Amino acid sequence: xxxxxxxxPGGVLTIFVVAGLASLAAAQTEQQAIDWCDNEGGxxxxxxxVSGCSALIRGNAKDYVAFVNRGLAYxxxxxxxxxxxxxTQATQLDPKQALAFYNRGLAYxxxxxxxxxxxxxTQAIQxxxxxxxxxxxxxxxxxxxxxxxxxxxxxTQxxxxxxNNADGFNSRCWDEVLVGQxxxxxxxxxxxxxxxxxNADYLDSRGLTYLRLGQFDxxxxxxxxxxxxxxxxxSSLYGRGFAKLKKGDARGGNADMTxxxxxxxxxxxxxxxxxxx
Numbered sequence: 001x002x003x004x005x006x007x008x009p010g011g012v013l014t015i016f017v018v019a020g021l022a023s024l025a026a027a028q029t030e031q032q033a034i035d036w037c038d039n040e041g042g043x044x045x046x047x048x049x050v051s052g053c054s055a056l057i058r059g060n061a062k063d064y065v066a067f068v069n070r071g072l073a074y075x076x077x078x079x080x081x082x083x084x085x086x087x088t089q090a091t092q093l094d095p096k097q098a099l100a101f102y103n104r105g106l107a108y109x110x111x112x113x114x115x116x117x118x119x120x121x122t123q124a125i126q127x128x129x130x131x132x133x134x135x136x137x138x139x140x141x142x143x144x145x146x147x148x149x150x151x152x153x154x155x156t157q158x159x160x161x162x163x164n165n166a167d168g169f170n171s172r173c174w175d176e177v178l179v180g181q182x183x184x185x186x187x188x189x190x191x192x193x194x195x196x197x198x199n200a201d202y203l204d205s206r207g208l209t210y211l212r213l214g215q216f217d218x219x220x221x222x223x224x225x226x227x228x229x230x231x232x233x234x235s236s237l238y239g240r241g242f243a244k245l246k247k248g249d250a251r252g253g254n255a256d257m258t259x260x261x262x263x264x265x266x267x268x269x270x271x272x273x274x275x276x277x
Contacts, residue, residue: 033059037069049073064093068100075107083107098127102134109141117141132161136168148175166195170202177209177274185209200229204236212275216243234264238271 036044036052044052053070056063071086087104090097105120121138128134139154152175158168170192176185189206196202207222223240226233241256260267271277 030059037066039069039073046073046077050077062093064090064097064100067093068103071100071103071107075103075110078110080107080111096127098124098131098134101127102131102137105137105141109137109144112144114141114144130161132158132165132168135161136171139171143171143175148179151175152179164195166192166199166202169195170199170205173205173209174274177205177212180275182209182213186213198225198229200226200233200236203229204233204239207236207239208274208276211239211243214246216246219243220247232263234260234267235271237263238267239276242271242276 033052033055034040036048037056038052039049050070050073053066053073056066057070060066067086067090071083071090074080074083074086084104084107087100087107090100091104094100101120102124105117105124108114108117108120118138118141121134121141124131124134125138135154135157139151139158142148142151142154152172155168155172155175159165159172162168169188173185173188173192176182176188186206186209189202189209192202193199193206203222203226207219207226210216210219210222220240220243223236223243226236227240230236237256238260241253241258241260243253244250244256245253257268264270
Protein backbone atom coordinates (compact mmCIF):
# COMPACT_ATOMS: atom_id res chain seq x y z
CA UNK A 1 0.00 0.00 0.00
CA UNK A 2 1.21 3.50 -0.86
CA UNK A 3 1.09 6.05 1.93
CA UNK A 4 2.03 9.68 1.72
CA UNK A 5 3.93 10.88 4.77
CA UNK A 6 4.46 14.53 5.59
CA UNK A 7 7.62 15.52 7.35
CA UNK A 8 7.61 17.52 10.52
CA PRO A 9 8.31 21.20 11.16
CA GLY A 10 10.56 21.82 8.16
CA GLY A 11 7.65 21.19 5.81
CA VAL A 12 9.45 18.89 3.36
CA LEU A 13 7.29 16.26 1.72
CA THR A 14 8.68 12.75 2.08
CA ILE A 15 7.09 9.70 0.48
CA PHE A 16 7.52 6.20 1.87
CA VAL A 17 6.18 2.82 0.79
CA VAL A 18 5.07 0.59 3.64
CA ALA A 19 3.82 -2.95 3.77
CA GLY A 20 0.30 -4.08 4.58
CA LEU A 21 -0.73 -3.87 8.23
CA ALA A 22 -1.61 -6.50 10.77
CA SER A 23 -4.64 -6.29 13.02
CA LEU A 24 -5.55 -2.88 14.43
CA ALA A 25 -7.38 -1.74 17.53
CA ALA A 26 -11.03 -2.79 17.43
CA ALA A 27 -12.22 0.81 17.77
CA GLN A 28 -10.81 1.85 14.38
CA THR A 29 -10.64 0.54 10.87
CA GLU A 30 -7.29 0.24 9.19
CA GLN A 31 -8.08 3.18 6.91
CA GLN A 32 -9.10 5.36 9.83
CA ALA A 33 -5.82 4.65 11.56
CA ILE A 34 -3.87 5.47 8.41
CA ASP A 35 -5.79 8.72 7.86
CA TRP A 36 -5.38 9.81 11.45
CA CYS A 37 -1.70 8.95 11.61
CA ASP A 38 -0.91 10.58 8.26
CA ASN A 39 -3.13 13.57 9.14
CA GLU A 40 -4.81 13.16 5.79
CA GLY A 41 -6.13 16.54 4.70
CA GLY A 42 -4.58 18.24 7.73
CA UNK A 43 -7.83 17.93 9.70
CA UNK A 44 -6.93 15.66 12.62
CA UNK A 45 -5.90 16.76 16.09
CA UNK A 46 -2.57 15.71 17.60
CA UNK A 47 -4.46 13.37 19.98
CA UNK A 48 -6.22 11.68 17.06
CA UNK A 49 -2.92 11.34 15.25
CA VAL A 50 -1.28 9.78 18.30
CA SER A 51 -4.19 7.33 18.52
CA GLY A 52 -4.01 6.42 14.84
CA CYS A 53 -0.24 5.99 14.83
CA SER A 54 -0.37 3.93 18.02
CA ALA A 55 -2.85 1.58 16.35
CA LEU A 56 -0.53 1.20 13.37
CA ILE A 57 2.42 0.51 15.64
CA ARG A 58 0.46 -2.15 17.50
CA GLY A 59 -0.15 -3.76 14.12
CA ASN A 60 3.44 -3.35 12.93
CA ALA A 61 6.12 -2.52 15.52
CA LYS A 62 8.58 -1.76 12.71
CA ASP A 63 6.51 0.97 11.04
CA TYR A 64 9.17 3.69 10.78
CA VAL A 65 6.78 6.30 9.46
CA ALA A 66 4.18 5.73 12.17
CA PHE A 67 6.84 6.45 14.79
CA VAL A 68 7.92 9.60 12.92
CA ASN A 69 4.33 10.81 12.56
CA ARG A 70 3.48 10.04 16.18
CA GLY A 71 6.63 11.87 17.20
CA LEU A 72 5.44 14.88 15.24
CA ALA A 73 2.03 14.76 16.92
CA TYR A 74 3.70 14.64 20.34
CA UNK A 75 5.96 17.50 19.27
CA UNK A 76 2.95 19.61 18.38
CA UNK A 77 1.52 18.84 21.83
CA UNK A 78 4.82 20.12 23.32
CA UNK A 79 5.35 16.62 24.72
CA UNK A 80 8.98 16.58 23.73
CA UNK A 81 10.04 13.55 25.79
CA UNK A 82 7.54 11.28 24.05
CA UNK A 83 8.47 12.83 20.70
CA UNK A 84 12.15 12.08 21.34
CA UNK A 85 11.32 8.50 22.33
CA UNK A 86 9.42 7.94 19.08
CA UNK A 87 12.08 9.58 16.94
CA THR A 88 14.70 7.45 18.68
CA GLN A 89 12.77 4.33 17.80
CA ALA A 90 12.53 5.53 14.19
CA THR A 91 16.30 6.13 13.97
CA GLN A 92 16.88 2.59 15.17
CA LEU A 93 14.45 1.15 12.64
CA ASP A 94 16.03 3.03 9.73
CA PRO A 95 19.30 4.84 10.54
CA LYS A 96 19.73 5.87 6.89
CA GLN A 97 16.77 8.28 6.93
CA ALA A 98 17.58 11.89 7.87
CA LEU A 99 14.02 12.82 8.90
CA ALA A 100 13.88 11.23 12.34
CA PHE A 101 17.29 12.60 13.31
CA TYR A 102 16.28 16.08 12.17
CA ASN A 103 12.94 15.97 13.97
CA ARG A 104 14.58 14.67 17.15
CA GLY A 105 16.99 17.58 16.93
CA LEU A 106 14.03 19.97 16.85
CA ALA A 107 12.60 18.35 19.98
CA TYR A 108 15.94 18.53 21.80
CA UNK A 109 16.18 22.20 20.82
CA UNK A 110 12.78 22.89 22.41
CA UNK A 111 14.12 21.33 25.62
CA UNK A 112 17.15 23.68 25.45
CA UNK A 113 19.38 20.63 25.00
CA UNK A 114 21.47 22.26 22.32
CA UNK A 115 24.33 19.76 22.27
CA UNK A 116 22.04 16.83 21.51
CA UNK A 117 20.15 18.97 19.00
CA UNK A 118 23.40 19.78 17.19
CA UNK A 119 24.43 16.12 17.22
CA UNK A 120 21.14 15.10 15.61
CA UNK A 121 21.20 17.89 13.03
CA THR A 122 24.75 16.87 12.18
CA GLN A 123 23.67 13.26 11.69
CA ALA A 124 20.81 14.40 9.45
CA ILE A 125 23.18 16.57 7.41
CA GLN A 126 25.57 13.67 6.95
CA UNK A 127 22.71 11.61 5.53
CA UNK A 128 21.28 14.43 3.41
CA UNK A 129 23.62 17.43 2.93
CA UNK A 130 21.24 19.16 0.50
CA UNK A 131 18.51 20.39 2.87
CA UNK A 132 18.99 24.05 3.92
CA UNK A 133 16.53 23.69 6.82
CA UNK A 134 18.89 21.30 8.58
CA UNK A 135 21.75 23.81 8.42
CA UNK A 136 19.41 26.62 9.50
CA UNK A 137 18.24 24.77 12.58
CA UNK A 138 21.76 23.68 13.50
CA UNK A 139 22.79 27.34 13.19
CA UNK A 140 19.94 28.27 15.55
CA UNK A 141 21.31 25.80 18.10
CA UNK A 142 24.83 27.20 17.70
CA UNK A 143 23.38 30.69 18.18
CA UNK A 144 21.77 29.56 21.43
CA UNK A 145 25.23 28.45 22.59
CA UNK A 146 26.71 31.77 21.40
CA UNK A 147 28.93 29.81 19.02
CA UNK A 148 28.62 32.40 16.29
CA UNK A 149 31.48 31.14 14.13
CA UNK A 150 29.79 27.77 13.59
CA UNK A 151 26.40 29.48 13.17
CA UNK A 152 27.80 31.75 10.45
CA UNK A 153 29.27 28.72 8.67
CA UNK A 154 25.87 27.01 8.70
CA UNK A 155 24.04 30.11 7.48
CA THR A 156 26.58 30.21 4.66
CA GLN A 157 25.48 26.70 3.71
CA UNK A 158 21.84 27.83 3.83
CA UNK A 159 22.36 30.67 1.34
CA UNK A 160 24.65 28.54 -0.81
CA UNK A 161 21.96 25.89 -1.16
CA UNK A 162 19.18 28.49 -1.44
CA UNK A 163 20.51 31.81 -2.81
CA ASN A 164 17.11 33.49 -2.35
CA ASN A 165 16.82 32.60 1.31
CA ALA A 166 16.37 36.04 2.86
CA ASP A 167 16.22 34.63 6.40
CA GLY A 168 19.61 33.03 5.88
CA PHE A 169 21.20 36.30 4.78
CA ASN A 170 19.53 38.19 7.62
CA SER A 171 20.62 35.68 10.24
CA ARG A 172 24.18 35.64 8.96
CA CYS A 173 24.16 39.45 8.97
CA TRP A 174 23.10 39.52 12.61
CA ASP A 175 25.77 37.06 13.71
CA GLU A 176 28.43 38.89 11.73
CA VAL A 177 27.48 42.07 13.60
CA LEU A 178 27.85 40.21 16.89
CA VAL A 179 31.42 39.17 16.04
CA GLY A 180 32.34 42.57 14.57
CA GLN A 181 32.39 41.60 10.88
CA UNK A 182 30.50 44.74 9.92
CA UNK A 183 31.18 45.05 6.18
CA UNK A 184 30.22 41.44 5.42
CA UNK A 185 27.19 41.99 7.66
CA UNK A 186 26.13 45.01 5.64
CA UNK A 187 26.41 43.06 2.39
CA UNK A 188 24.24 40.28 3.82
CA UNK A 189 21.64 42.65 5.22
CA UNK A 190 21.49 44.48 1.88
CA UNK A 191 20.81 41.14 0.21
CA UNK A 192 18.07 40.25 2.71
CA UNK A 193 16.37 43.64 2.28
CA UNK A 194 16.61 43.36 -1.51
CA UNK A 195 14.84 40.00 -1.34
CA UNK A 196 12.10 41.29 0.99
CA UNK A 197 12.00 45.08 0.88
CA UNK A 198 9.36 45.71 3.54
CA ASN A 199 10.39 43.12 6.11
CA ALA A 200 10.68 44.94 9.45
CA ASP A 201 13.15 42.41 10.91
CA TYR A 202 15.53 42.72 7.98
CA LEU A 203 15.40 46.52 8.11
CA ASP A 204 16.00 46.32 11.85
CA SER A 205 19.10 44.18 11.30
CA ARG A 206 20.49 46.57 8.70
CA GLY A 207 19.71 49.48 11.01
CA LEU A 208 21.81 47.79 13.68
CA THR A 209 24.62 47.28 11.17
CA TYR A 210 24.60 50.96 10.21
CA LEU A 211 24.48 51.87 13.90
CA ARG A 212 27.59 49.80 14.60
CA LEU A 213 29.29 51.37 11.56
CA GLY A 214 28.55 54.86 12.91
CA GLN A 215 26.33 55.73 9.94
CA PHE A 216 23.56 57.19 12.07
CA ASP A 217 21.43 58.80 9.35
CA UNK A 218 21.21 55.51 7.47
CA UNK A 219 20.47 53.67 10.71
CA UNK A 220 17.61 56.08 11.47
CA UNK A 221 16.23 55.68 7.95
CA UNK A 222 16.14 51.89 8.29
CA UNK A 223 14.65 52.03 11.76
CA UNK A 224 11.98 54.43 10.49
CA UNK A 225 11.14 52.01 7.70
CA UNK A 226 11.05 49.05 10.14
CA UNK A 227 8.79 50.93 12.54
CA UNK A 228 6.46 51.81 9.69
CA UNK A 229 5.93 48.08 9.27
CA UNK A 230 5.89 47.28 13.01
CA UNK A 231 5.45 50.23 15.36
CA UNK A 232 6.06 48.01 18.41
CA UNK A 233 9.48 46.71 17.36
CA UNK A 234 11.43 47.54 20.51
CA SER A 235 14.90 47.01 19.04
CA SER A 236 14.20 49.51 16.25
CA LEU A 237 12.83 52.09 18.68
CA TYR A 238 15.84 51.69 20.94
CA GLY A 239 18.30 51.72 18.04
CA ARG A 240 16.72 54.81 16.56
CA GLY A 241 16.88 56.49 19.95
CA PHE A 242 20.54 55.58 20.31
CA ALA A 243 21.29 56.99 16.85
CA LYS A 244 19.43 60.21 17.69
CA LEU A 245 21.49 60.59 20.87
CA LYS A 246 24.67 60.15 18.86
CA LYS A 247 23.49 62.93 16.55
CA GLY A 248 22.83 65.27 19.51
CA ASP A 249 19.03 64.86 19.66
CA ALA A 250 18.73 64.08 23.37
CA ARG A 251 14.97 64.65 23.59
CA GLY A 252 14.12 62.49 20.62
CA GLY A 253 16.63 59.83 21.57
CA ASN A 254 15.47 59.49 25.15
CA ALA A 255 11.82 59.41 24.06
CA ASP A 256 12.48 56.51 21.68
CA MET A 257 14.54 54.56 24.20
CA THR A 258 11.92 55.02 26.92
CA UNK A 259 9.19 53.84 24.54
CA UNK A 260 11.31 50.80 23.64
CA UNK A 261 11.76 49.85 27.30
CA UNK A 262 8.02 50.13 27.85
CA UNK A 263 7.52 47.50 25.15
CA UNK A 264 10.42 45.25 26.19
CA UNK A 265 11.95 45.91 29.58
CA UNK A 266 15.29 44.25 28.80
CA UNK A 267 15.77 45.75 25.33
CA UNK A 268 18.81 47.71 26.53
CA UNK A 269 20.50 44.44 27.54
CA UNK A 270 19.65 42.89 24.18
CA UNK A 271 21.13 45.85 22.32
CA UNK A 272 24.18 45.95 24.57
CA UNK A 273 24.88 42.32 23.68
CA UNK A 274 24.84 43.43 20.02
CA UNK A 275 27.43 46.14 20.76
CA UNK A 276 25.06 49.08 21.22
CA UNK A 277 26.12 50.60 24.56
